[in-house]
Amino acid sequence: MQDIENIAYIDGELFADMADRTVTAAIVSNEAGILSGVAAACTRGDELGIDVANIREEGSEIKEGEEVARFTGPPRQIALAGESLIGLLAKPSGIATAARACVKAAGRKPKVVCSAWKKMPPAYNEAVRQAIVTGGALPHIAADPFVYLDANHIEMLGGIRQAIEAVTRVAEGQTAVVQIKGKQASIIKEALEAAESGAGIIFVDTGVQLDVMEVTYELERAGLRKKVKVAFGGNITLKDLRKLKGQDIDMVDTGREIADAPFLDMRLEVVDVAES
Structure with missing residues (x-):
């Protein structure tokens, strides 16, 4: 046919x-x-x-x-x-x-991010990025200039502290965004190490809401909360965003909830x- x-x-x-x-x-x-x-x-x-x-x-x-x-x-x-x-x-x-x-579900806080457009085929990702922006969400977890240190980068560089030190050496002045998953230590220890080492944004990428709540609480208790932003992600849905509205989280990366609409x-x- x-x-x-x-x-x-x-x-x-x-x-x-x-x-x-x-x-x-x-x-x-x-x-x-x-x-x-x-x-x-x-x-x-x-x-x-x-x-x-x-x-x-x-x-x-x-x-x-x-x-x-x-x-x-x-x-x-x-x-x-x-x-x-x-x-x-x-x-x-x-x-x-x-x-x-x-964006409506999350309210004023947290900000909604969808960085999944970068995983799209090159011929298509700009259309997806523009659509995300048109809808009112952010296409990046941080404003330029920044360096994103995912769990693999951290593993190869020898740990969270070493990875942030490497960013400081080669990209001075750029924000270090550190993904943590509780692989090298507990999620709390990873968050505290990242904050103490100079991370600008800690990305709790577990999808477990209790994890991010404990991270923000412990950062506050250690006097570090105001020095670092906290982002959260991991298969976040519209229903999750309604629960996270008004919580002490700066950004939520929704990924597929938006990009796969x-x-x-x-x-x-x-x-x-x-x-x-």
């Missing part, structure tokens, strides 16, 4: 007798959400030779049944545009919608077919 796009590419015969027609079509959202992917969709429209006369802005709140974009062009080009433009809008919009929901369902509707 061949879809309409393949037919249009193969020979153009399907619309050969309609070269003198101009089609106006619209993309309509089947559900409410946050629009993302607008710049890429406009670029693709230009490549296809269609006139994207009206498209909602990046970050717009879309209602169910609302028109997202309207464009005109020859029938063959409209057929090509249908799938490609929706493809460039639907998935990023789903991610932006999920990001917005997570389903697409925002959209459809193409032909509005008018006119003689040129």
Whole structure:
């Protein structure tokens, strides 16, 4: 079976007798959400030779049944545009919608981060990063410049203290973000060592809420809490964020809850077919 796009590419015969027609079509959202992917969709429209006369802005709140974009062009080009433009809008919009929901669930604190876009294929990760930002979440756990020391880096460098000292030597002035999982010692001991060694952010990446609560408590007790930010992650869900709202945590990395969000369902509707 061949879809309409393949037919249009193969020979153009399907619309050969309609070269003198101009089609106006619209993309309509089947559900409410946050629009993302607008710049890429406009670029693709230009490549296809269609006139994207009206498209909602990046970050717009879309209602169910609302028109997202309207464009005109020859029938063959409209057929090509249908799938490609929706493809460039639907998935990023789903991610932006999920990001917005997570940000609302967390409230003012903790800040919501989704750094999972870096794990996407290179051709796709910028669209995911932009969608995360559009939804109101942060794409990085720290502002540049920073060095992220994951558990593997720490293992290879000989420990938490040694890893932070290495950052100080080669990247002076950059924030050291230290991932801890309780592998080298207890999660509390790792957190205290990281704070005492000069970490800027301690990332408790266990997914266990009791771990991060104990870390912040012990840091406060040791007089170190104000010297370091605490982030939390590990398969965090929307339900988890509601529980973490207002807690003594600076950032929560949600990962898949945002990056793996389903697409925002959209459809193409032909509005008018006119003689040129």
